[in-house]
Amino acid sequence: MIIKTIRYERLHSFGNYENERLTAEAEVLEGEDPVQVRNQLVAFVESQITGLKEVRGLEETKADLQYSVQQLERDEQALQARVEQLRQDRNALTGEFEDPEDL
Numbered sequence: 001m002i003i004k005t006i007r008y009e010r011l012h013s014f015g016n017y018e019n020e021r022l023t024a025e026a027e028v029l030e031g032e033d034p035v036q037v038r039n040q041l042v043a044f045v046e047s048q049i050t051g052l053k054e055v056r057g058l059e060e061t062k063a064d065l066q067y068s069v070q071q072l073e074r075d076e077q078a079l080q081a082r083v084e085q086l087r088q089d090r091n092a093l094t095g096e097f098e099d100p101e102d103l
Contacts, residue, residue, distance in 0.1 A: 003034040008041035012049050014056060022048050 007025040014020070024041045028034050090096075 003028050006034060006038050006041060008038065008045050010045050010049065012052065020049075020052060022052075024048075 005025060005027055007023060009021065009023040011019055011021045022045050024045050026037050026041055028037050
């Protein structure tokens, strides 16, 4: 039997109902060992899956950081509003009014 082409395919599940199918195909040249060609295909596809996992992980980290930044911005706005309210309360109690340029 002469093996002319070898294909390796793998379906990777990311665990959140998302899958990705990776396929690599190679032509077996004269004198090449088909088992070695297959092993190279497997190594290539597996390295691509590792890369996909890393990209997905970075995307998740980015989304988490963006959410954290948004939360911090909301917290900052709330604190600024609270500081302003406390200044107004203090001024009302003491009868003092600050020069806005001193803030």
